Each structure stands twice: as C-alpha cells, then as structure tokens.
Amino acid sequence: MAALKFHVLILAFWATLLIPCSSLGDSGLKKRHAALYVFGDSLFDPGNNNYISTTNDYKADWSPYGETFFKYPTGRFCDGRLIPDFIAEYAKLPIVPAFYPRIVDYTYGVNFASGGAGALNETHKGFVIPLNYQLHNFKNMEKHLRHNLGDAKTYTLLSNAVYLISIGGNDYFAPFATNCSFFETHSQEEYVGIVIGNLTNVIKEIYNNGGRKFGFTKLPPLGLVPSQRPGNKGTCVKEVTSLANIHNAVLPKHLEKLKSKLQGFKYSIAKLDTYLTERINKPSKYGFKEGKSACCGSGPYGGIYSCGGKRGVTKYQLCANVSEYVFFDSFHPTERVYQQLSMLWWNQVPNTKEPYSNLKELFEV
Ligand SMILES: *[C@@H]1O[C@H](CO)[C@@H](O)[C@H](O)[C@H]1NC(C)=O
Numbered sequence: 001m002a003a004l005k006f007h008v009l010i011l012a013f014w015a016t017l018l019i020p021c022s023s024l025g026d027s028g029l030k031k032r033h034a035a036l037y038v039f040g041d042s043l044f045d046p047g048n049n050n051y052i053s054t055t056n057d058y059k060a061d062w063s064p065y066g067e068t069f070f071k072y073p074t075g076r077f078c079d080g081r082l083i084p085d086f087i088a089e090y091a092k093l094p095i096v097p098a099f100y101p102r103i104v105d106y107t108y109g110v111n112f113a114s115g116g117a118g119a120l121n122e123t124h125k126g127f128v129i130p131l132n133y134q135l136h137n138f139k140n141m142e143k144h145l146r147h148n149l150g151d152a153k154t155y156t157l158l159s160n161a162v163y164l165i166s167i168g169g170n171d172y173f174a175p176f177a178t179n180c181s182f183f184e185t186h187s188q189e190e191y192v193g194i195v196i197g198n199l200t201n202v203i204k205e206i207y208n209n210g211g212r213k214f215g216f217t218k219l220p221p222l223g224l225v226p227s228q229r230p231g232n233k234g235t236c237v238k239e240v241t242s243l244a245n246i247h248n249a250v251l252p253k254h255l256e257k258l259k260s261k262l263q264g265f266k267y268s269i270a271k272l273d274t275y276l277t278e279r280i281n282k283p284s285k286y287g288f289k290e291g292k293s294a295c296c297g298s299g300p301y302g303g304i305y306s307c308g309g310k311r312g313v314t315k316y317q318l319c320a321n322v323s324e325y326v327f328f329d330s331f332h333p334t335e336r337v338y339q340q341l342s343m344l345w346w347n348q349v350p351n352t353k354e355p356y357s358n359l360k361e362l363f364e365v
C-alpha cells in the first residue's frame with residue numbers, strides 16, 4: 001500500500017514537470033471558472049493584517065479567534081469562516097487566500113481585505129490597508145498575471161471573475177474616535193458622498209481592468225453591535241446609525257446609476273442591515289439564544305473590545321457555546337451567522353423592486 005502511494009506521488013511529480021513552465025504558478029485556467037477577488041474590511045479580512053505593521057486593535061491572530069473551524073487563529077475577526085470563505089465553497093473554488101505574505105497562484109482568487117480599513121485613506125491611517133491601496137495590490141497582481149498568462153487570458157480571467165467588496169463601516173466609526181461632535185461641523189450626506197465617491201473610483205478601476213461582476217454588502221446595523229450598547233464608553237450610537245442608514249440608502253441608487261453608465265456592469269447587494277437586525281432582535285427565530293451580547297469580550301454586553309486579552313484589557317469572558325451567539329466579539333458576527341448570511345446571498349431571489357442578481361448567477365461563466 002505504502003509503495004503504491006509512493007509511485008502515484010512520483011507520477012504526479014513528473015506530470016507537473018511536463019506542464020509548460022509558464023502555467024506552473026497560475027495554472028487555474030485549464031477549467032472554466034469564475035475566480036473570486038475580495039476587497040474590504042474586517043468582515044472579509046482573512047489575515048492580511050498579520051503582515052502589516054499595526055497594533056493589536058487591528059489584528060485577531062490569537063486564540064480564541066479561529067477556534068471553531070480552523071482550530072488556530074488565522075487573523076480572521078471571527079471564531080471561524082467569513083462570508084468570502086463560504087462563497088468560495090459554494091462556487092466550488094478553493095478557499096481564497098490572503099494577498100499577504102505571498103501567493104503563487106492568483107487564478108482562483110485573492111483576498112485583499114484589511115481589518116479596520118475604509119474607503120478613505122484617512123480612516124485609521126497608518127494601521128490598515130486602505131481600499132485605495134488594496135486596489136494598488138490588485139493592479140500589481142494583474143501585472144503578474146499578464147506576465148504569466150498574457151494579456152488576453154488575463155482579461156478573460158478578470159472579466160469572468162466576481163469581486164466582493166465590504167467597505168464603509170470604519171469610515172463612519174473613525175471620526176468618533178475622540179468624541180461625537182464631528183458632524184456638528186460636517187454634513188453627514190456630504191461625508192457619505194465622499195466615501196461612496198472613493199468606492200466608485202475603485203469600482204471603475206476594477207472595471208477598466210476587465211471586472212464586470214460585483215457583490216456589495218450593505219453596512220451592518222452599526223449602532224446595534226455590542227460595543228455600541230449602553231454602558232460602553234465612547235459610543236456615538238445616534239450618529240453612527242444615521243450615517244449607516246444614509247450609506248445604505250444611497251449605495252443601491254448609486255449602483256443603479258453606475259450600471260447605466262458602465263456597459264456590462266452587473267452587481268448583487270447583500271442586505272446585511274436587515275439580515276443582521278432580524279437576528280439581533282429575534283435570535284430564537286434563527287436558532288440563536290443571544291442576539292445582543294458578544295460571546296467573547298468584557299464589560300456590558302461584552303462591548304469592550306478585549307476578546308483574547310491582547311488589546312490592552314487582559315481580562316475577558318468567553319461563552320460556553322458560540323453557536324448560540326449572533327456576535328463573536330464586540331464588533332463581529334459569529335461564523336454561524338456568516339454562514340446563514342452567505343447562503344441567503346448566494347440564493348437571494350431577485351424581485352422587480354430590487355433587480356439584483358444573486359451571487360450564484362454572477363458566478364455562472
Ligand atoms: C489614497 O492613497 C493612494 C495610495 O495608496 C493614492 O494613490 C491616492 O491618490 C490617495 N487618494 C486620495 C483621495 O487621497
């Protein structure tokens with residue numbers, strides 16, 4: 001038995017050597033498939049922040065993060081998998097790797113997301129990879145692909161691919177880092193316009209590189225996360241809720257406009273706002289016991305961002321059964337919630353009022 005395995009291994013080894021060198025790294029083009037490229041914040045970051053110079057506020061690479069599925073911390077801000085991990089699975093792709101530290105094969109997808117990142121360069125500047133810089137990394141990847149595959153194949157790959165983007169939440173939290181008075185002197189509508197303007201630039205750049213199929217998430221209910229619950233310091237619930245509502249109302253209208261301008265542009269929106277609000281307010285309807293408090297954290301509702309004890313506050317509580325919780329830490333949902341949301345997004349039924357394709361349709365090549 002052992003000897004047989006050994007022979008099979010040798011054969012496999014020789015088989016790879018027979019493939020022309022150019023396709024050794026980026027080898028995924030033998031089969032038709034839609035790759036998955038991911039941009040955004042901690043909702044999607046699979047561990048890119050492990051490789052940048054930052055503080056533990058923007059990292060999650062210690063236990064108990066990752067315990068449910070991976071059994072070790074990956075840098076994901078969750079007990080297990082995130083939405084892009086589930087979407088890759090449903091699309092029959094390998095799990096999409098982080099851009100950092102270095103990958104060999106870009107042809108099934110890459111995840112550029114960074115915890116704490118925003119659409120604005122100023123958001124958590126110096127501690128995260130802003131959306132604009134994620135785009136810069138994407139363009140470098142594109143150059144690498146063209147070098148290996150040639151222009152035509154690269155264009156085909158990138159135009160068949162699906163692009164998932166989760167961004168904005170941090171842009172709306174960041175101005176309140178010191179106090180709630182920022183929007184006494186700034187217009188909320190204008191600020192949202194600037195955030196969506198920067199997101200639009202990134203969409204257009206991806207489009208210019210061939211990208212046609214996009215998936216966007218609406219913002220989660222930012223005022224309902226455990227860190228914003230009463231008794232926690234430095235919360236600006238009213239302001240953050242209002243900004244998220246404006247963003248979520250403007251984004252779909254804006255995307256419809258973009259669709260009429262950019263030929264072949266297709267998109268789907270995940271309604272994280274309603275999906276999550278329903279689970280927070282009626283956890284038992286969706287198989288959860290606790291909708292408001294974090295499984296991992298300290299203080300009222302587990303709202304102090306101390307999960308794992310590595311962010312200054314060393315004491316924290318961890319719940320006994322993470323499957324009962326909607327929130328894993330003070331800001332981020334549990335894997336079980338992400339799984340439910342991913343399934344909804346994948347199969348979402350389009351209606352005439354909201355004619356967005358579901359993600360499954362976008363992956364059809
Ligand atoms: C944001 O930063 C990128 C570099 O990462 C730069 O190219 C771009 O011009 C900046 N954009 C704005 C609006 O400041």
Ligand SMILES: *[C@@H]1O[C@H](CO)[C@@H](O)[C@H](O)[C@H]1NC(C)=O
Nearest residue numbers: 175178179180181182183185
């Ligand atoms: C709150 O922050 C603003 C800047 O956004 C500053 O001008 C103001 O002095 C601060 N107020 C207090 C009470 O710290």
Ligand SMILES: *[C@@H]1O[C@H](CO)[C@@H](O)[C@H](O)[C@H]1NC(C)=O
Nearest residue numbers: 120121122193194195197198
């Ligand atoms: C992008 O953000 C910057 C601030 O970082 C702002 O000055 C600029 O106007 C924004 N761009 C658009 C198109 O809204």
Ligand SMILES: *[C@@H]1O[C@H](CO)[C@@H](O)[C@H](O)[C@H]1NC(C)=O
Nearest residue numbers: 287288289320321322323324
């Ligand atoms: C954990 O909670 C889930 C959901 O309520 C339940 O199905 C499971 O049996 C629980 N596991 C344990 C070990 O109690």
